[in-house]
Amino acid sequence: MKYKEFELILSSFRCNKNCPYCTAKITKWPVVDDKIHCLETQLDYLKSQGISFRYFIFCGNGEPSLHSYETIQTVVNTIKKAGLFDEFRFQSSGNIFFEKDKLDLIKKDFIVEITRVDFDSKKDMEILGYDKDYINSPLFKEANIRLNYVMLKHKSFEEYLVEIKKYLDTYPNIKTVSLKTLNLNTHNNDINNPYSQWILNNALTKDDTDMVIQKMAQNADFSVKDEVFFDRYEWIYADKPITFYTKKLDYGYSNIVYYGGELVDYHLNKIQLKK
Ligand code: SF4
Secondary structure (H helix, E strand, O other), X not given: OEEEEEEEEEOOOOOOXXXXXXXXXXXXXXXXXXXXXXXXXXXXHHHHOOOEEEEEEEEEOOOHHHOOHHHHHHHHHHHHHHOOXXXXXXEXXXXXXXXXXXXXXXXXXXXXXXXXXXXXXXXXXXXXXXXXXXXXXXXXXXXXXXXXXXXXXXXXXXXXXXXXXXXXXXXXXXXXXXXXOOOOOOOOOOOOOHHHHHHHHHEOOHHHHHHHHHHHHHHOOEEOOOHHHHOEEEEEEOOEEEEEEOOOOOOOOOEEEEEOOEEEOOOOOEOOOOO
């Protein structure tokens, strides 16, 4: 059976950004020994169960590129050897574009995922709390990029579209854009924390899904692809896909997370495999 994502989530909680909606800080998963040495065994197990994935995603409760070169190299070698994935993605705060050796490990085979709230780097840096303008750094141009475009409430839908076109026209290495609503809390329903409150006040959430789909229909030619499996809409601009995940299915549907050596779901329950 094909799953959607295999997410490797490491638990350093170290990051060079201070996003006001930080998922790691909202969900507060326990700090664990990442047990990277068990990754190969778990992938072999999944293979023996006839399972493969559309995407491998290297992410973290924290910035993955702050892990050592050796850790990243071990992960990259292990997942390539497994042969279970159609595509590889590396989610970064942007720090990877100042770590040439680590970027060299992944840039050929991975899409690097970045997340932004504004085209203007000064504003993006101010809102997301970081101090190096990675998108205009020399190494940025060397990677294939997926842009997670966070939709903030103070902009109109027309402004989103103008800004997205600007990204694609300015940075040809951005290969795809994913429109993002933010999750208030994927671990439990507690929104009594400053990060969830910031999201409520400033960003679109899954309650805005239907509005986004309606606006997309009015403003852009879009086609629906893989709707049931991927739970998404897709619009093509300048031959590049702009996707929107509707989040109408259960969160994490068809995903498996590797955390602390275990295969789990987003509630940290051991995964029950679908076959
Ligand atoms: S980049 Fe990720 S881990 Fe870092 S502060 Fe932002 S949301 Fe949190």
